[in-house]
Amino acid sequence: MHVSLPIAGTSINIFILLGMGGGVGFLSGLFGVGGGFLMTPLLIFVGIPAPVAVATGANQIVASSVSGVLAHWRRGNVDFPMGLILLAGGVVGSSFGVWLFSLLQQLGQIDLVIKLSYVVFLGIIGGLMFVESVGALLRRGRAGPPRRRQHNRLQGLPFKMRFRKSRLYISALLPLAVGFVVGVLAAIMGVGGGFVMVPAMIYLIGMPTSVMVGTSLFQIIFVTANTTFLQATMNHTVDIVLAVILLIGGVIGAQFGARVGAKLNGEQLRVLLALMVIAVCVKLGYELVIPPADLYSIHGG
Amino acid sequence: MRASALATALVAFVALLALPDQARSQAKGEIQVKAPAAADDSRLIADLSRHMVKISTDFAGDDILLFGAIEGDGDVIVVVRGPKKHETVRRKDRVAGIWMNSDEVTFQHAPTFYAVVSAKPLTDLLPVETLKAYEIGIPHLNLVPLGDSAANADIISFRDALIRARSREGLFSERHDALKIMGRALFRADLHFPSAVPVGTYQVHVYMVQNREVINITSTPLTVGKVGVEAGIYDLAQRHAPAYGAMAIVIAAIAGWLASVVFRKA
Structure with a gap:
């Protein structure tokens, strides 16, 4: 059964889209990540124009992060002051990102920038995660996890603030900058940015893991909402029909994923996730290097 | 029914013939070439089974x-x-x-859809100069590069690429077997519109050819438009973008909240 997508301008089998939503939802439930970094490349792969895939991906992440943050909020795992500062940076960053997106679209380089961003960030994150999780697997049973909270020079910048939930007294400029960078990425890559935000929270800001995911999700809601709104008004690239179909699949998939994930071992899960991130990175990178099937393209591709 | 439609078309056609040359070429929309004077024995009438291609949510092409x-x-x-x-x-x-976009050429007023249907190969029917003058046939399309880009030396390869891209999506086509002439008087042609067909007003031109000359032309409009939910969404996204963006966010937020409620109970 085909469904015609009003903004993407193509018609695609609805079961393929439901399956993709379900599959990515399953993985996001399993690994506890948003899954935007998988969804956007998949959408491009099945023939959705890259700008629509990115904008619609941001819209879908609004939903998954709302449901995620509610669960964390009930357990008191959201550091709101920290979230608001990350958010302030994020709103500026995502606005700048959408403007940059529009500019790159006119220059005809948006596809390249989207793919390059994916290759670079997925490569870094996937590589670090793989090394860290394999290390943890090998260390298991010996010593406890290494202590991650260390002080660095960035935390000592001016405008120091106290964050009670995170048990930190650091410069507000640091989360502001992290929020900005993640906001730009969210707009350009159509992701929530959790996979960049989470390592930055641990290694740069020094937040405890307990409040990390909830706080990250809290600010992702607003950053992706801002991205969705700006993409819709500036670039007309948000496809509501596509977003709703992906949502339905995603919500159901996430439930199953979370249940399966609860039965599996944490380090093994992280190795699997790292391998998946690296696989997506290698595939996208390979496509940039091999000669394209047709050197010429229209639609800014 | 069909006879009366033909009669109506005939009346419209005769009325068109009565117009002065300039007005006629305007009425025919995009034809820039002066229409040939029709001889009395070369009547041509044509009409479509429908004048609207409706793109609804389950649209997968139309004939x-x-x-x-x-x-x-x-x-x-x-x-x-x-x-x-x-x-x-x-x-x-x-x-x-890394393979990245470098050179670019912009073509002015390039058709977003172009289909030719005939019973024989075009060059069997008309000389190349005539095909070019009327822009009949994909190779004879007049694709004019815009401003600076005209300086580019290998404009032809860009032109070919545009044609290739459109053909891949089924938006440019040429078929020499989809037109049937029956009993030397009646003809019918199946016009196919793929799922990616762009919206807008189309013109269907019918050329009558005799002795390697165009002796008569008639045209009829065709509208491709989105209907129902599809049209509503598209319209909202284009004309009321802020409201549309807000709606997208609200829908996603409600869906997320619902999911979290269901999840907690499960």
């Missing part, structure tokens, strides 16, 4: 029947022309090992 009659000996060529717009074609080059 429309063109039918008509000719009086006297001759062949028929049908050309469907979609709305025109500027189109930029980009070429990738290898920069530091």
Whole structure:
């Protein structure tokens, strides 16, 4: 059964889209990540124009992060002051990102920038995660996890603030900058940015893991909402029909994923996730290097 | 029913003939070439089974029947022309090992849809100069590069690339077997519109050909438009973008909240 997508301008089998939503939802439930970094490349792969895939991906992440943050909020795992500062940076960053997106679209380089961003960030994150999780697997049973909270020079910048939930007294400029960078990425890559935000929270800001995911999700809601709104008004690239179909699949998939994930071992899960991130990175990178099937393209591709 | 439609078309056609030359070429929309004077024995009428391609949520392409009659000996060529717009074609080059877009050429008023249907290969029916003058046939389309990009030396490869890209999506086509002439008087052609068909006003031109000359032309409009939910969403996204963006966020937020409620109970 085909469904015609009003903004993407193509018609695609609805079961393929439901399956993709379900599959990515399953993985996001399993690994506890948003899954935007998988969804956007998949959408491009099945023939959705890259700008629509990115904008619609941001819209879908609004939903998954709302449901995620509610669960964390009930357990008191959201550091709101920290979230608001990350958010302030994020709103500026995502606005700048959408403007940059529009500019790159006119220059005809948006596809390249989207793919390059994916290759670079997925490569870094996937590589670090793989090394860290394999290390943890090998260390298991010996010593406890290494202590991650260390002080660095960035935390000592001016405008120091106290964050009670995170048990930190650091410069507000640091989360502001992290929020900005993640906001730009969210707009350009159509992701929530959790996979960049989470390592930055641990290694740069020094937040405890307990409040990390909830706080990250809290600010992702607003950053992706801002991205969705700006993409819709500036670039007309948000496809509501596509977003709703992906949502339905995603919500159901996430439930199953979370249940399966609860039965599996944490380090093994992280190795699997790292391998998946690296696989997506290698595939996208390979496509940039091999000669394209047709050197010429229209639609800014 | 069909006879009366043909009669109506005939009346409209006669009325068109009565117009002065300039007005006639305007009434026919995009034809720039002066229409040939029709001889008395070369009547041509044609109409479509429907004048609207409706894109609804389950749209996966559409077929429309063109039918008509000719009086006297001759062949028929049908050309469907979609709305025109500027189109930029980009070429990738290898920069530091990575394939990225470098050169670009923008074509002015390039058709977004173009289909030719005939019973025989075009060059069997008309000389190349005539095909070029009327822009009949994909190789004879007049694609004009915009401003600076005209300086580019290999404009032809960009032109070919535009045609290739459109053909891949089924938006440019040429078929020499989809038109049937029956009993030397009636003809019918199946016009196919793929799922990616752009919205807008189309013109269907029917050329009557005799002795390697165009002896008569008639045209009829066709609208491709989104209908129902599809049209509502598209319209909202284009004309009320802020409201549409807000709606997208609210829908996603409600869906997320619902999911969390369901999840907690499960």
